[in-house]
Amino acid sequence: MKLDILAFGAHPDDVELGAGGMLAVHAAAGKKVGIIDLTRGEMGTRGTPELRDEEAKDAGRILGCVVRENLTFPDGRIPTDHEAQVKVAEVIRKYQPEVVLMNAPTDRHPDHGRASQLVEEACFLSGLHKLVVSDEHAVLLPWRPKQMYKYLQFYNLEPNLIVDITTGFEAKMAAILAHKSQFYNPNSTEPDTVIASKDFLASVEARAMDWGRIIGAKYAEPLISVRHIGVESLLDLR
Numbered sequence: 481m482k483l484d485i486l487a488f489g490a491h492p493d494d495v496e497l498g499a500g501g502m503l504a505v506h507a508a509a510g511k512k513v514g515i516i517d518l519t520r521g522e523m524g525t526r527g528t529p530e531l532r533d534e535e536a537k538d539a540g541r542i543l544g545c546v547v548r549e550n551l552t553f554p555d556g557r558i559p560t561d562h563e564a565q566v567k568v569a570e571v572i573r574k575y576q577p578e579v580v581l582m583n584a585p586t587d588r589h590p591d592h593g594r595a596s597q598l599v600e601e602a603c604f605l606s607g608l609h610k611l612v613v614s615d616e617h618a619v620l621l622p623w624r625p626k627q628m629y630k631y632l633q634f635y636n637l638e639p640n641l642i643v644d645i646t647t648g649f650e651a652k653m654a655a656i657l658a659h660k661s662q663f664y665n666p667n668s669t670e671p672d673t674v675i676a677s678k679d680f681l682a683s684v685e686a687r688a689m690d691w692g693r694i695i696g697a698k699y700a701e702p703l704i705s706v707r708h709i710g711v712e713s714l715l716d717l718r
Contacts, residue, residue, distance in 0.1 A: 483547065484511040486577035486625075488568070490558060490595035491521040492536040492550075493659045497684065498631030499581050500543055500652035501645025501701050507544025508647065514547030515540055516571055518595050519555035526670040527661030539658040542651055547575065558594045560601070568602035570613050573620035580625040585704065588634040596630055600706055603628055628706035639702030640709060642695045644718075649688060649699040656684065 485506055489495040495503070495515050503513045517536060520529040527535075533550070540548035551567060553559060572580065582599040583592040605611060607624030614620060632639060645652065657663060661670075664678045674680060691700035695718055711717060 481512070481547065481575060483514050483575040483577045485513045485579045485581065486516065486547075486572070486575055487513070487581035487631075488516045488518060488583070488595065488599045490518050490583050490589070490591040491524070491555065492517045492532045493521070493539070493656065493662055494583060494592070494595075494633065495581070495631075496539055496543070496652065496655045496659070498584070498633050499701060499703075500539075500655050501648040501688065501699065502581070502631075502643050503543045503545065504648030504651035504655070505643075505645055508651075512546050513543070514545050514549075514575060514577075515543075516568075517548070517550045518553045518558055518568075518598070519591070520550055520552060521555055523555040524662065525673050526668070526676060531661050532659070535659045535661060539655040542655040542658055544651070556591060558591050558598060560594055560598045564598055565602040565605050566611070566613060568599055569606035569611065570615060570620060572603060572606040572625070573613055573623045574615060576623045578626050580628045581703075582628065582630050584630050584633045584635065584637060586635065586637070592633055600628060600630075603706075629703040630706065632702050632704070637704060640705040641703040642691055642700045643703065644692070644695060644697040644699075645688065645701050646692065646698040649685075652688075653681075653685070656681070 487495045507513045521532045522529040583595040586593045688699040
């Protein structure tokens, strides 16, 4: 299955928080979108890997994803070596996305920066003709995405591109809340965390509104481009 957009996240819920609105908007427009979680989030304070697997499936359905897989790298120590890059490159060749989204280049959680490096380098490796990669069916042909973007997470980094997600914001929030073990639940008896507070959910909406304000939209999500952004016409820009 060829995808238009493939989003990678270090942990289940990363993509929902940073790029869920974008995926929802494009899925609603008929584009094929998918998510690859690099770990099962097994080091998280709340929930279990099994519960988080189910939450991720529910969230993916809400966003309109046709694919959601988990590469089961170790949480808290995502590798960036050649073997890990080839594993990610296999997924890129399998789904041949036009656009790849990935974690922020640096963030509060160290896994986010490592995941960003891993996916960016795997995108390049995936395009090398002399790299032989196979799945259970056949040799996978070289493929390099046309564009690669890094979505923002906890830190306020400077973006190159801001995407209107007004029509996808409701789905974004519903997908975030599908991760019931991780976010605000007044009946939970598990330890408090930064993202489990009621204020954190309010901040997600406030940040989306603030990015939207900048481009004249109600809600938006920012991106950092790995490459220079090119257009055929200045009229394509908002």
